[in-house]
């Protein structure tokens with residue numbers, strides 16, 4: 001970038017440093033192009049089939065039917081209504097929904113909630129409010145890749161990846177690695193660590209954090225007076241793993257459900273949730289920050305939330321859904337069953353074709369698969385090539401018109417691994433696997 005030979009050079013030079021960073025990142029980001037040409041058996045048969053985006057299409061028909069039957073738009077929805085932090089009705093609906101499903105230690109009140117247009121905006125808001133440019137957020141590897149941009153692109157804070165080596169990133173022992181990473185960053189840069197970012201249930205590992213780990217992380221954050229952010233966007237997508245019968249699964253416990261007495265100052269604790277995953281509704285763009293003891297954070301968002309204002313249409317749709325206990329109870333239960341079935345189906349195909357995959361997940365929509373191993377078994381002559389195996393296979397998969405998330409982008413240290421999203425109907429997964437096998441065989 002930025003060379004005289006580049007026709008856009010002069011335009012680029014007139015950008016701010018932040019704008020240039022966004023341009024650089026824009027060149028690297030392929031996902032929007034990929035999903036602009038999404039495969040559909042009848043309307044776009046030559047398109048790209050995505051099992052890379054964390055989308056859950058299993059109950060789309062049910063949700064669309066509900067919305068079209070139950071939601072009415074009125075003149076109020078053409079105004080700014082109750083302002084940019086989310087309508088009073090929406091915050092009330094979210095609070096009663098969370099009180100039913102997250103077992104909060106202290107009931108969630110509408111005043112504890114800031115609505116945002118998606119959790120991505122919520123993360124960015126927290127990063128902007130909590131960190132100065134150059135200060136650090138600890139994030140263990142592997143991670144949800146877009147956390148990096150959410151945290152750092154506009155707020156200009158720094159993600160400090162925590163290397164776990166042979167330690168399970170969800171185990172209590174992992175907290176020692178956070179400590180080491182904090183000391184290393186602060187010594188090297190002279191800047192402070194201000195927060196720990198968690199994803200529980202974990203994307204991409206598909207597991208929940210044990211209580212003992214959360215306790216230690218709370219104590220660690222308290223000792224340094226730093227914030228603890230828990231992204232719980234997959235909270236209700238915890239399901240029965242019918243494949244790994246011997247595994248003991250950790251149940252999901254929201255950070256809202258914990259009595260923080262003696263562990264952490266509650267003003268440092270922030271939980272995120274949204275409609276994108278548990279309701280398979282990424283397109284609504286609805287997220288929430290739940291912060292129960294930090295009035296200043298809420299005050300700051302009176303101004304900041306103007307830039308993450310949820311559309312009145314999405315606000316109204318979400319309020320209607322979340323108020324309807326019968327609908328949401330059935331939806332959540334059916335969703336869990338369907339995810340479980342899709343997981344069993346996909347892993348069955350992987351087993352049949354001898355593809356290694358990660359075992360022991362019971363949450364979220366993903367399974368990690370080792371396409372590199374299978375590829376090198378089939379193509380031993382390519383074993384000593386110096387090419388980056390994940391990049392190479394990623395391109396081969398795109399040639400076969402299938403998009404699978406690139407493991408290295410998620411902080412995986414092992415080349416050849418990919419993240420497959422299986423929260424799709426079975427024929428979709430079957431077609432995806434046909435294309436994946438064609439690409440590597």
Ligand SMILES: Cc1ncc(COP(=O)(O)O)c(C=O)c1O
Pocket residue numbers: 054117118119120121144199203231233274275276282286287
């Ligand atoms: C852990 C996690 N957080 C946030 C997001 C983004 O959520 P939203 O669509 O609400 O911006 C995703 C989407 O994949 C995610 O996996």
